[in-house]
Amino acid sequence: MKNKRILPKKKNPLMLAAKALLLVLTAIYPMLMVILSGAGLVYNSTSYGAEITRTGVFLIASGLMMTAGAVLCMFKKSLPNLASLFCSVIGFVICMMMLNKLTAHADRAGWMDNFNMTPISDMYRTRIIPVIAPFLLTVVISLVQYFSYDASEERREKKRRREAEKNAPSPPIVDEQD
Numbered sequence: 001m002k003n004k005r006i007l008p009k010k011k012n013p014l015m016l017a018a019k020a021l022l023l024v025l026t027a028i029y030p031m032l033m034v035i036l037s038g039a040g041l042v043y044n045s046t047s048y049g050a051e052i053t054r055t056g057v058f059l060i061a062s063g064l065m066m067t068a069g070a071v072l073c074m075f076k077k078s079l080p081n082l083a084s085l086f087c088s089v090i091g092f093v094i095c096m097m098m099l100n101k102l103t104a105h106a107d108r109a110g111w112m113d114n115f116n117m118t119p120i121s122d123m124y125r126t127r128i129i130p131v132i133a134p135f136l137l138t139v140v141i142s143l144v145q146y147f148s149y150d151a152s153e154e155r156r157e158k159k160r161r162r163e164a165e166k167n168a169p170s171p172p173i174v175d176e177q178d
Helices: 013-043 050-072 078-109 120-146 149-166
Strands: none
Touching (some): 013 050, 013 078, 013 120, 078 120
């Protein structure tokens, strides 16, 4: 009898590179730019007021959600990929809504950079808009993993086992004695 060796699955170098890029971009944009921008708004809440403080809190929450989505995307299972999509999409939508709210307020209030006299809203846009890159990477990686052949086969096998268990013959109700 021959011993069958089970070979490990090959890692896709393109997927590994995409995940590495995602980790770097997530560390820079959602974590450093979005979360720290929100933290700055919350820290200076006495000068900004309650509305901008809430905007800062929501920016922090959106950055954490996008970061969680990127981390969940690293797993190849179906459930983390769905959770990754959910966290990333919700976090991104909240982030863009808060960016819009913040830049509109900054323009209405006439906030300007003291050094080069440019609107502060431009600074917030240039810091937060690049969050689109890790968001799109998270969505693409999660969808590719969810619809991959291996994941589809795993879901089919799980469904087949569930159906086999459901359709298994039931045990006899009355014990037969000889």
